[in-house]
Amino acid sequence: MKNKLFIALLGLAIILGTTMCNSTSVSSSSNNQTQSGQTNNQGQNQHNNQTSGKNVISAQVTNVSGSTIDVAVNLSNVQVVSGYQFDVALNDKYSFIDGSETKSSRLSDKHIIVAKAVENGNVLRVLCYSMPGTDISGNSGALVNFKLKAKKNIANHVITLSNCVICDKQGKTFEVIVK
Numbered sequence: 001m002k003n004k005l006f007i008a009l010l011g012l013a014i015i016l017g018t019t020m021c022n023s024t025s026v027s028s029s030s031n032n033q034t035q036s037g038q039t040n041n042q043g044q045n046q047h048n049n050q051t052s053g054k055n056v057i058s059a060q061v062t063n064v065s066g067s068t069i070d071v072a073v074n075l076s077n078v079q080v081v082s083g084y085q086f087d088v089a090l091n092d093k094y095s096f097i098d099g100s101e102t103k104s105s106r107l108s109d110k111h112i113i114v115a116k117a118v119e120n121g122n123v124l125r126v127l128c129y130s131m132p133g134t135d136i137s138g139n140s141g142a143l144v145n146f147k148l149k150a151k152k153n154i155a156n157h158v159i160t161l162s163n164c165v166i167c168d169k170q171g172k173t174f175e176v177i178v179k
Helices: 002-014 041-051
Strands: 025-030 054-066 068-076 083-089 094-096 111-118 123-130 141-148 156-168
Touching: 054 083, 054 156, 068 083, 068 156, 094 111, 111 141, 123 141
Parallel strands: none
Antiparallel strands: 025 156, 054 068, 068 141, 083 123, 083 156, 094 141, 111 123
């Protein structure tokens, strides 16, 4: 079972042709450090009704300090999940601060996070797996936090997730919606 999970996750890291979710952009103003386009309670309730019973992944800018941007990636999952992968578009706007990735309390000490800028530094790829197949605890909350450095003065930070994959300890993947 351990080998099957490792092979499945390694395959996910290598094979990028299969996109399990749509790309999306999450904005944050550097002035108030909150997600742009926030809705009122009625709009939020409508969105929750549309995504209830589904796996939802989202990125949120949690803090902006000078040119450093703190990002949290959250997952609300209906299935039991053991691993995940996603990409963040960096392009010419951001660079990943190596070693800044930190596990959330949902992950055990058995989970390993690999975060690396790829594609000539244009994409941050984040992969999390557990060799013993340990499940990620809970059904909602942060998975990982990391830091980016803005390459230029940007008033509105846009974080774009793509190639999102979540899987269980057997390597079975589940559909995930990007919010």
